[in-house]
Amino acid sequence: MSSDAESIKDRHPTASCMSLKTGKPMDQMSVSTVREALRRMEDEDARVLRLARPTAEDVLSDLTGQQLEDIRRCVRASVESMDACD
Numbered sequence: 001m002s003s004d005a006e007s008i009k010d011r012h013p014t015a016s017c018m019s020l021k022t023g024k025p026m027d028q029m030s031v032s033t034v035r036e037a038l039r040r041m042e043d044e045d046a047r048v049l050r051l052a053r054p055t056a057e058d059v060l061s062d063l064t065g066q067q068l069e070d071i072r073r074c075v076r077a078s079v080e081s082m083d084a085c086d
Helices: 003-011 013-022 028-052 056-061 065-085
Strands: none
Touching: none
16 A cells, blocks of 8 residues: 555544555555545644634624723723722
């Protein structure tokens, strides 16, 4: 088995199962196909995680002007109350 197939097998155990199920060693085309499929799956997983955890900029861009002003007012009040405690 080529080193490409071995590295895929090490990182993704299901890749080795495909080879074991067919009983044939993976040829270069199979390795490339599996590698591309895994890369796409990893990209999709990263995209889903990114969408599931919006950044602060994403959250702020969805707020209205009034909501932003209310948040500013609350933050200022909190800072002032902390200063008063010192």
